[in-house]
Amino acid sequence: MDITIILIYLGAMLAFGWWGKRRASNSSEYLVAGRRLGGFLYTSTMAAVVIGGASTVGGVGLGYKYGISGMWLVVSIAAGVLLLSLLFAARIQRLKVYTVSGMLKLRYGIDATGASGLVMMAYTLMLTVTSTIAYATIFNVLFGFDRTLSVVLGGLIVVAYSAMGGMWSITLTDVVQFVIKTIGVFVLLLPFTWSKAGGYAGIKERVGEQALGLGTIGTGTIITFFVVYTLGILIGQDIWQRVFTAKSPEVARWGGITAGIYCLLYGVAGALIGLAASALMPDIGSSDDVYADVAVHVLPVGLSGIVLAAAVAAMMSTASGALIATATVARQDVLPLIAQIFGRTRPELDTSDPEADVRGNRLYVIVIGLVSIVIAALINDIVSALTIAYDILVGGLLVPILGGLVWKRATGTAAMAAMAVGTVATIATMFVVGDVMANEPVYVGLVSALLVFVATSLFTTPTPANVMSVWNARVSGKAEEEEEPERAPAPIA
Numbered sequence: 231m232d233i234t235i236i237l238i239y240l241g242a243m244l245a246f247g248w249w250g251k252r253r254a255s256n257s258s259e260y261l262v263a264g265r266r267l268g269g270f271l272y273t274s275t276m277a278a279v280v281i282g283g284a285s286t287v288g289g290v291g292l293g294y295k296y297g298i299s300g301m302w303l304v305v306s307i308a309a310g311v312l313l314l315s316l317l318f319a320a321r322i323q324r325l326k327v328y329t330v331s332g333m334l335k336l337r338y339g340i341d342a343t344g345a346s347g348l349v350m351m352a353y354t355l356m357l358t359v360t361s362t363i364a365y366a367t368i369f370n371v372l373f374g375f376d377r378t379l380s381v382v383l384g385g386l387i388v389v390a391y392s393a394m395g396g397m398w399s400i401t402l403t404d405v406v407q408f409v410i411k412t413i414g415v416f417v418l419l420l421p422f423t424w425s426k427a428g429g430y431a432g433i434k435e436r437v438g439e440q441a442l443g444l445g446t447i448g449t450g451t452i453i454t455f456f457v458v459y460t461l462g463i464l465i466g467q468d469i470w471q472r473v474f475t476a477k478s479p480e481v482a483r484w485g486g487i488t489a490g491i492y493c494l495l496y497g498v499a500g501a502l503i504g505l506a507a508s509a510l511m512p513d514i515g516s517s518d519d520v521y522a523d524v525a526v527h528v529l530p531v532g533l534s535g536i537v538l539a540a541a542v543a544a545m546m547s548t549a550s551g552a553l554i555a556t557a558t559v560a561r562q563d564v565l566p567l568i569a570q571i572f573g574r575t576r577p578e579l580d581t582s583d584p585e586a587d588v589r590g591n592r593l594y595v596i597v598i599g600l601v602s603i604v605i606a607a608l609i610n611d612i613v614s615a616l617t618i619a620y621d622i623l624v625g626g627l628l629v630p631i632l633g634g635l636v637w638k639r640a641t642g643t644a645a646m647a648a649m650a651v652g653t654v655a656t657i658a659t660m661f662v663v664g665d666v667m668a669n670e671p672v673y674v675g676l677v678s679a680l681l682v683f684v685a686t687s688l689f690t691t692p693t694p695a696n697v698m699s700v701w702n703a704r705v706s707g708k709a710e711e712e713e714e715p716e717r718a719p720a721p722i723a
Contacts, residue, residue: 279404291519310464312494323476362381525538628676652678
């Protein structure tokens with residue numbers, strides 16, 4: 231029964247991918263769903279992309295190991311979504327660009343910011359790979375597949391539905407995944423585990439007071455979660471690309487706030503499930519196995535299938551979001567940069583033929599998707615690679631990106647200097663400390679980038695008036711994007 235439910239779910243993902251294919255008529259529709267998602271679709275897809283396998287399987291595992299304080303990982307992600315939505319989402323939505331590097335070029339008026347696309351692409355590719363590796367956790371329990379087969383199967387399904395209709399297919403599948411995750415975690419897993427464990431009194435008696443403390447995981451770890459994940463959410467291409475899909479600044483703001491609150495509750499629920507599991511099944515060897523073991527041994531057959539489908543949904547929603555983000559950055563930012571480095575003519579996207587343009591985007595999704603599957607199948611653990619990408623993303627890009635959004639005096643020269651210094655400082659500190667997983671590199675990178683950014687901005691020529699005029703018009707919503715000739719259909723509620 232459980233296997234049947236998972237197979238139906240996987241088939242449904244492909245069906246929704248095919249359905250989304252009909253809507254993807256040009257680059258705007260394919261990459262950002264025509265910038266016309268209404269409140270429900272936007273909230274669902276934003277919540278789906280930020281709540282992945284780390285938040286679901288990992289969040290429950292942290293709750294198992296550290297009690298209620300295991301919630302801080304997902305809470306830090308929720309904080310990032312809330313801050314982005316409250317402070318920046320409306321402004322970002324009005325920019326009408328496709329990538330974070332596109333925002334930097336628009337704000338500072340220099341093409342050299344395309345180098346940021348390399349860092350962003352490395353980050354989103356590693357995010358795609360880690361999400362792809364995570365399928366093995368569930369498929370091994372259900373089907374008995376080995377790791378490689380699980381990675382290939384799950385990865386090919388995500389590549390297939392993502393390539394078909396781009397962001398439209400991903401949005402439609404995200405809605406289904408959002409519903410499945412909500413039912414699996416809040417309606418089934420949380421009440422069943424707490425009931426079986428005897429409620430609050432029974433859990434407290436079995437695990438003791440320490441597991442109920444908010445700081446058991448450690449203050450340093452909590453701070454690191456907020457520095458890395460909260461700040462990473464603020465500038466990640468996978469998250470910004472969701473903001474670009476909103477049909478209005480109001481949807482971007484309030485839909486994002488709703489998604490952030492949902493993530494906050496999801497984090498608490500995951501920790502509570504893990505806490506109950508530690509009382510019920512104290513001898514589970516790996517915290518990564520807790521979610522699947524609890525689903526199989528605590529819930530009735532059939533219901534456990536829905537809960538396992540929720541975990542797969544979490545992994546696929548993050549993987550598909552990171553995949554299309556990587557493909558978008560590769561085509562929009564990295565390819566032009568490479569052409570410039572080798573003295574070739576900067577390749578222009580042919581928007582005069584929307585179908586050919588969509589085929590080009592689809593090819594990038596397929597190729598990068600296959601590359602991510604190969605990497606995921608060959609490498610057992612890329613946590614270090616993802617950590618390096620996250621640290622460089624935050625240490626090198628946070629200051630010039632947010633600085634450009636909030637400070638009019640910021641200059642392109644300062645942005646480039648901050649990127650270079652922040653990135654070098656982050657990497658150098660990793661070598662000095664001798665541990666890529668240490669907390670110090672991202673702190674050193676951030677502080678170095680901030681000092682250089684402020685000083686250079688104050689001592690260099692301000693951004694040209696014509697560049698700022700275009701920027702201000704775009705931010706205020708008075709200027710429209712320069713893109714496909716087709717007129718977009720009416721907004722989708």
